[in-house]
Amino acid sequence: MKITKLTTYRLPPRWMFLKVETDEGITGWGEPVIEGRARSVEAAVHELSEYVVGKDPARINDIWQVLYRGGFYRGGPILMSAIAGIDQALWDIKGKALGAPVYQLLGGLVRDRIKAYSWVGGDRPAEVIDGIRMLQQIGFDTFKLNGCEEMGTIDTSRKVDAAVAVVAEIREAFGDSIEFGLDFHGRVAAPMAKVLIHELEPFRPLFIEEPVLAEQSEHYARLAAQTHIPLAAGERMFSRFDFKRVFAEGGISILQPDLSHAGGITECVKIAGMAEAYDVALAPHCPLGPLALASCLAVDFVSRNAVFQEQSMGIHYNQGAELFDYVLNKDDFKIDGGYFYPSDKPGLGVEVDEELVIARSKDAPDWRNPIWRLHDGTVAEW
Numbered sequence: 001m002k003i004t005k006l007t008t009y010r011l012p013p014r015w016m017f018l019k020v021e022t023d024e025g026i027t028g029w030g031e032p033v034i035e036g037r038a039r040s041v042e043a044a045v046h047e048l049s050e051y052v053v054g055k056d057p058a059r060i061n062d063i064w065q066v067l068y069r070g071g072f073y074r075g076g077p078i079l080m081s082a083i084a085g086i087d088q089a090l091w092d093i094k095g096k097a098l099g100a101p102v103y104q105l106l107g108g109l110v111r112d113r114i115k116a117y118s119w120v121g122g123d124r125p126a127e128v129i130d131g132i133r134m135l136q137q138i139g140f141d142t143f144k145l146n147g148c149e150e151m152g153t154i155d156t157s158r159k160v161d162a163a164v165a166v167v168a169e170i171r172e173a174f175g176d177s178i179e180f181g182l183d184f185h186g187r188v189a190a191p192m193a194k195v196l197i198h199e200l201e202p203f204r205p206l207f208i209e210e211p212v213l214a215e216q217s218e219h220y221a222r223l224a225a226q227t228h229i230p231l232a233a234g235e236r237m238f239s240r241f242d243f244k245r246v247f248a249e250g251g252i253s254i255l256q257p258d259l260s261h262a263g264g265i266t267e268c269v270k271i272a273g274m275a276e277a278y279d280v281a282l283a284p285h286c287p288l289g290p291l292a293l294a295s296c297l298a299v300d301f302v303s304r305n306a307v308f309q310e311q312s313m314g315i316h317y318n319q320g321a322e323l324f325d326y327v328l329n330k331d332d333f334k335i336d337g338g339y340f341y342p343s344d345k346p347g348l349g350v351e352v353d354e355e356l357v358i359a360r361s362k363d364a365p366d367w368r369n370p371i372w373r374l375h376d377g378t379v380a381e382w
């Protein structure tokens with residue numbers, strides 16, 4: 001079998017699908033994207049396609065190494081997201097060629113189901129109580145919300161109190177009937193992270209995500225030393241070589257590689273294995289579309305240390321399309337009692353509604369995150 005063609009479709013809400021065709025009629029799909037820079041990743045996919053077209057799609061390991069090492073310069077969000085989507089599509093082709101789901105090709109199930117969690121609220125953590133009530137009705141008991149709004153390097157006790165008040169309200173409303181993680185979203189610098197984590201501890205969040213930015217990862221071990229709340233990070237790390245520093249320095253209890261950013265299934269299975277060796281839990285990051293999610297699930301179902309799976313249903317970013325809009329076999333991904341179950345469909349198990357993908361890609365918006373500024377006019381982390 002030979003790879004003949006790579007086609008990209010930028011799609012609402014902020015996604016990109018990749019179709020990889022072969023001379024034997026088997027087609028694989030992947031989702032190479034970095035949110036807000038889809039066109040850059042698209043250019044990278046097409047630039048890399050010269051190393052892919054004409055190759056045997058069965059040789060995923062070799063193609064991955066050529067894409068990673070073959071260009072001298074490597075790593076980072078754009079190149080690793082391009083590789084991720086190509087890698088996902090190659091696993092999809094392999095599964096379809098062999099008539100087996102990807103998790104079977106990776107050694108088979110290590111669990112029967114995986115807990116899903118859901119985002120509540122938007123960019124700003126207000127009005128979450130109603131959101132949680134609604135999601136509880138469809139079976140969710142685990143949530144994530146933004147832990148605070150924009151925060152200065154040193155900020156006021158008013159700002160801290162506002163963040164704490166939202167979390168206190170949630171605990172008061174729901175007691176221990178729910179769990180929730182708090183995403184600091186890289187908005188908080190180390191001095192305020194120390195304060196905020198301390199103030200939030202009494203409300204027992206399940207984890208605190210990106211307590212500081214990944215480029216300040218030397219603070220993870222220091223912050224972990226001051227708190228018993230598990231710290232999570234990983235969506236802005238792009239390969240084993242980024243993650244190894246976090247393992248070596250310690251501090252992260254829940255690792256969140258993104259299957260569409262960190263080199264795809266081939267790389268993330270290895271990252272998951274490294275995490276297991278360090279007794280670190282795995283919770284793949286996934287605020288994206290169905291092919292990214294299916295890739296996450298393939299890794300969750302073969303990784304003992306996977307604890308829960310993010311998914312984007314109803315997320316505030318999903319303007320213009322929802323998680324399963326482009327999927328024909330929606331029922332295979334139905335969340336039952338707050339859990340995802342393995343599908344026995346071959347490959348990634350996603351039957352893509354190609355007609356709809358082509359139609360919607362014609363007017364795809366260029367999604368951007370907002371630019372926030374602090375009260376004195378300096379740019380804030382979003």
Ligand SMILES: [Mg+2]
Binds near residue numbers: 183185209210235
């Ligand atoms: Mg996050």
